[in-house]
Amino acid sequence: MSNSLRVAIAGLGTVGAGTIEALTRHRDLIARRGGRAVDIVAVSAKNRSKDRGISLDGFDWYDDPVSMAREADVDVVLELIGGEDGPAKAVCEAAIESGSHVVTANKALLAMRGNALAAAAESAGVSLSYEAAIAGGIPIVKALREGLAGNAITHVYGILNGTCNYILTEMRENRLSYETVLADAQKLGYAEAEPSVDVDGIDAAHKLALLSSLAYGTKVNFTGVYTEGIRKVALEDIDYAEEFGFRIKLLGSARMTENGLEQRVYPCMVSQSASIAHVEGAYNAVVARGDFVDDTMYQGRGAGAGPTASAVVADIIDLARGSSMPTFGMPAGQLADAPVSPIERHRGAYYIRLMVKDQPGVIAEVTAVFRDEAVSIETMLQRARSQTQAVPVVLTTHECEEAAMRRTLDRIEALDSVVEQPTMIRIETLT
Template sequence: MSPLRVGLAGLGVVGGGVVRALAERERLQGRAGRAVVLTAVTARDRNKARDLDLGNARWESDPVALAKAPDIDVFVELIGGSDGVAKDAVEAALAAKKPVVTANKALLAKHGAHLARLAESNGVQLAYEAAVAGGIPIVKGLREGLAANGVRELHGILNGTCNYILTAMRESGRDFADILAEAQALGYAEADPSFDIDGIDTAHKLAVLTAAAFGTEVGFDHVHVEGIRHIAAIDIEYAQELGFRIKLLGIARLTDHGIEQRVHPCMVPITAPIAAAEGVFNAVVVDGDFVDKVLFVGRGAGAGPTASAVVADLVDVARGRVTPTFGVPAEQLKKLTPASIARRVGAYYLRLTVLDRPGVIADVAAALRDAGVSLESLLQRGRAPGEGVPVVLTTHETEESRMTGAVSRIAALESVVEPPRLIRIEQF
């Protein structure tokens, strides 16, 4: 059988990993049923020093031209970005009836349904295992391994940078800013970490997983997104005392009102499977009606894990395996009916800084009562008469809209001297 000729756009960390993986020719030929050959490459700077052996691969200056080139059979897009040249190149490849393998979660989150229709109308595959959770085979798991199941919920740690920061805060007792600086020095966080720590990266991935899990069009605009900037060392400490760990989670859940999609810090029980994923690891839990709960854990980023996922998709292409992009044909994707986070029902952790004087707790309790929120526990350490002291409350399950109303009332109290800090509790 003739070799599968690969055109690779992007020679960064992941692209370099793919080049090295493709060098394992004998291993790949046995698994792919034919040789997989790097035929042509492109990147922003041809003259950049790279410790890569590109063999006989030719250099193409234009990614769009590479995507359409007659001497390649499959186009691998590792450029990144939701628009611009990445989108143009992927569209050009699909229109030329060439399968596409991509690691671009932002592109899929914004244009996933459109690209799925384009791929299927041209009879080719749009593969994206590497776009979500690095080396964890979560996309194949949802589309193929769990095909018998109706998914009720999935939740996951989808960003290693945030998980590293929260883990290091817990282990060291240091605050967010110190650990972020350390993560940047170690290369776990970008110089501008906003995309990660503000939850956008996780939201992109969650939107893609939601489509694959529930057979809907991708609905990134309906994801509720919060990051981890406001998490303090004291919150990590109180979480431990209460039997929880704090994780930035992406949650997609089927409800009577539609599908919830939300990204925010959560307190999860220390005994929950997701709590054991630490450091730069990712983890995803899928709850299906036949299989119940399945846990996927592994490294979610880096050259090796992400290249592993790219090459797995190339093996599928070489074998001629074609699966609808989001598990069902694009024309059968359901319109996403979003469930507002205001209808979320669950428990809450609330940290306040209040003046230490008589009557303050009674005022807080009255604000909760007036909003229809039931108090479960209250923690206060030490005394500092007339000064600000931390008070931590946890509630029984209540609707989000009631809780946000209570927080507004509490924030308006004269005795509350800092903005309240609210973290949702998820009892997985």
């Protein structure tokens, strides 16, 4: 066997410790698959004395991960610290400048700085690999960059955040409110104490920006992702969704349209007959549709030590084999600057829930607004009179442009008979 592949690891948390465990347990298997041994030679984290449940014996310790990336005599630096800036960015830049390949799990960093880092890696003749950054253990980067490379991708979408999918699943299965499930998830360690990056859809948007670039050969454009999270999803909407034959999922979806690149992350209703409707709990799934292959679907664990280590080690084995891919599937200079398709141009059907005063004439007032704005109602459901003053009116529309839907809702909200801000959830047609 030829010389071993020498690796330095910056960050020894969930992903870093998992990676050491996998590289240690499967040392022989990895060497056979990669054609040479993989040796960890240097590591860095914040707190040297922390018990990580793994042995660091035999590895050089660095207090400063950037010095490690510059000075350690290695072929590959793993950036497993996290964050869109700070030490993570500095580690990647230092490694590239020093001629080392970089493997990272950091979607925030790549979503914000992926274009510059990809160009720098290319100039330096090194790889920037990131399989663990999108949907954890699911090999979707490999699928898009290699397995589907002969297709024009026509749609890529998925459940990209396990925390949100877990919350929505628990709400539906156990009939619990968003707040109750989030609090339980925080106690169990499934959700962060400060959950906004997950529940506001930002983490899914980071991943979608990377998927779009891989799928459509465009520059990474995170600010072009229209993003809504799951905080406003109410239990009654989950119940009505079931009644209408849908399930609510936080989906990331990217399509190239005549208006430009459409990148969306929002909670939406998907048909219960769609495979993705049945991806539950903390699982992730990605569907990539190619013009020759049609739909391909990938499902698996999107987070945790095992799945992320699986992805990081796959990237390392590629490097051991001498296999190197352009970061986003083609040379950085060929990635296009696609215009952003604004959300107002989105076309689709909508679910609307209104709380209205229980009095004659209200339905006529509401439907008149829909008629005026040329938004056609498909189904309408009015619940029997309740003890309370307001009653729900729930409807779904035929496909229309979002700008028309928004105008309709603005006018409806202004009606005296409508007592709350209307709830609007998009219905996503996936076939």
